[in-house]
Amino acid sequence: MIETIQFEINGSPTQLSLDPNTILMWALRNELSLTGTKFGCGLGFCGSCTVILDNEPVRSCMIPLSDAKGKKLITIEGLSKNGSLHPIQKAFMKNDALQCGYCTPGMIMNAYGLLLKNPEPSRQEVIDGMEDNLCRCGTYGRIIESIQMAGKEMKGGVAV
């Protein structure tokens, strides 16, 4: 059952010898100690476990580790470079777009995926792209502003 699976995580090649059916979220959190990716509902409804897999935002609670084989993964820990925060992170801070912060990594990763495809989204496009990420504290308005602000600042240069 154990298989060695190689992939790139936050720019570094890595490998895990695990059951390939292991849920990606648990592999990230418990094997690689990347605990910024959060468990919320376990069925892909809330988005707090969102990570980027080959430029696509995915719900890591819904996919097996084997899906990452040979691919590039980015988690919240991989967004800041050389101690400098990513513009999306900066915009969230500037707009105070968080409260308890538990959904925040998933929000930021989903926004990252959205901006990769659509660097300067309209308000409605942000809403459509973020609709299935849930925040119980009710910070949606500030998140929408943050994503638009980050998009404008980056002018298309989203990728880390």
Place this chain on the structure above:
Amino acid sequence: MKREEKITEQLSRDMNNLREMDRRNFMKRIGGGLVIAFSVTDMPLLAGCSPQEDEKRDVNAYLKIGEAGRVTLYTGKVEMGQGPITSLPMMLADELDVAIESVDIIMGDTDICPYDEGTYGSLSTRAFGQVLRATAAEARAILLKMAAGELSTDPNQLQVSNGLVSTISDPAKQVSYAELTKGKAILETVKEKPELKKAAEMKIMGSSRLHVDAELKVTGQAKYSGDIQLPGMMYAKIVRPPSLGAKLISVDTSAAEAIEGVEIVREEDFIVLLHASQDTADYAITRVKTEFEEEIMEVDNDTLHEYLGKNGTEIREIGSGGDPDADIDASGTLFVSEFKDPYIAHAPIENHTATAVFEGDKLNIWASCQTPYSTKEDVAEALGIPQEKVRLNEIFTGGAFGGKIYNPQAIEVARIAKLSEKPIQLVYSREEEFLYDRLRPAALVKIKSGITADGEMVLWDYNIYFGGRRGAKHFYDIPNHRTRNLNPSGESKGHPFYTGAWRAPSNNTNTWARESQIEIMASAAGKDPLQFRLDHLAENQKMTKVLEAGAEKFGWTPAVGPSGRGYGLACGIDAGTYVVVFVEAEVNKSTGHVQVKRAVVSQDLGLVVNPQGVIIQAEGCVIMGLGYTLSEEIEFEGRKMLTRNFDTYTLPQFSWTPQIDVVNIDKQDEPPQGGGEPAIICMGGAVANAIFDATGARLYQLPMTPERVLEAIRAT
């Protein structure tokens, strides 16, 4: 217990804590410097913080001025998104006259922070915050006295800025707090009522400050209790019943045990699977075969309110005046309504989670909770060990809203750690989170009210079944009135599920019912709903001002409902704060879909410490309030819960977000009141009234789903 008795009990507990405190050990643990502890001897200090009768006081604070000039605040409060990690240091720094950047805060560590009842009831600022200010002011006075000795002058000849004391006549003569406390280990308690700063003297309070924990949270570095990883830690899954109250008849764990690495611990019906991988533990639990005998309870969503009405037999009057049984004059009109509220869940995105390890005979726990101290007591009791052998550690909580006052997961993780003798992490699944949540109780409200031919309210007979008393009393000028609470000793009694405090407990139900009924009468009287309220608030200048300020921001123009505009408002009082919400809603008459386009919150909450923090809390109240108003409802049959994840329990989403404006009445010289809860109480009533204004349809049941809205429109 009477309020006074409760306070006395609480106060005596605080004093005992201080007396019992081994000062030398305490100073060793907390480090050198000047430590100021607040011991309550002067109740008038807290006058004006006006907690509800059923709330407990918490009145503990201490702070340390360390050798390197860092000031550390120790508090039993926890940060769960509501912002005390930012606002409490603001209060402290301002009163102590130090730079905000020099303040550190340690929260919810039961070994080094003072006892605290819990982070709830919007008490962090209005009760604890005032105590903290007093403690800081006392610390400032003590340091000035020490500086006076150092500089050979009188304390009133001194000034302080950024922790540097200097003489007014010659500012070059100076000494810093750090120098004064260097090498000292002094423990002082506050004995007199210190003078708090007036608004004009405040330099930090009243100016907006961004969340100081934001960077940790946007980088994924903020630690929640499930992020703690310990060597040799095992992940636990507990064998659960299909419904509450079900009794275990038989269990077969052999298929689960056949999975490599699975271990089982058991204590009677408490059966737990352990594995070094969460993933495998999640799978293994599905291989356990069980047979349960479920408890029969004849109630479901369809019969719920009939059930509540029938069982709400224990009556407690909580207010009356005039003759509530009076016959209305023949020229008057009587209105009889029944309002129905369902069970709703807290549904924080972080489920109840805990990690625990025994180090020797001491149990270390990290738990997502609002109440580290009572959780510590519960754990110690469950394990039969002394309280000092349990430590709850500082940790972020991923949303709570009242749902993490109770922490069964902490007790369970402790039991498992003891049984297995291993470090354990227990993460509730979303399905467990729903089933074991202390739901907002379902409620029935029956109101009989009346107006004269001139549109004057003359009768108000208000009865709430099972929903609770907070916010039940009305505040309008009505000569004959009565408010009754039915099944007041209920708590979870009579309900098929556990129930408890949900953000502004009881007040969402009460404000929605009251403010709906008010507008039913306003419309019948041919009056503008805002003017109708103002006409009955002659005695209540505070609410009048809040209403007028909100109306101005909203751009309210008088009209008799239904005006077709989709305007609605509701007002109420919660946690000492007077609040009104105005909304504009669009109702799709063919689908029943309701979209709230904009909302204005106007509130009088006394001193505003962090304006930005208050605005963010009010925004959160509007968004979260749309959930209980439009979509949230637990579906169930007896004690079996059918709504167990977000596919069937609909939380507010991005597309629901209205434009939100918040008006805070300027009262910077008054004591602070609640900020995290009040605005949410108005959402049900404001939206219900907006739907009526748009369509003429009156809804009597929450949530106002598209189906219910359509049904109500058809009935008009």
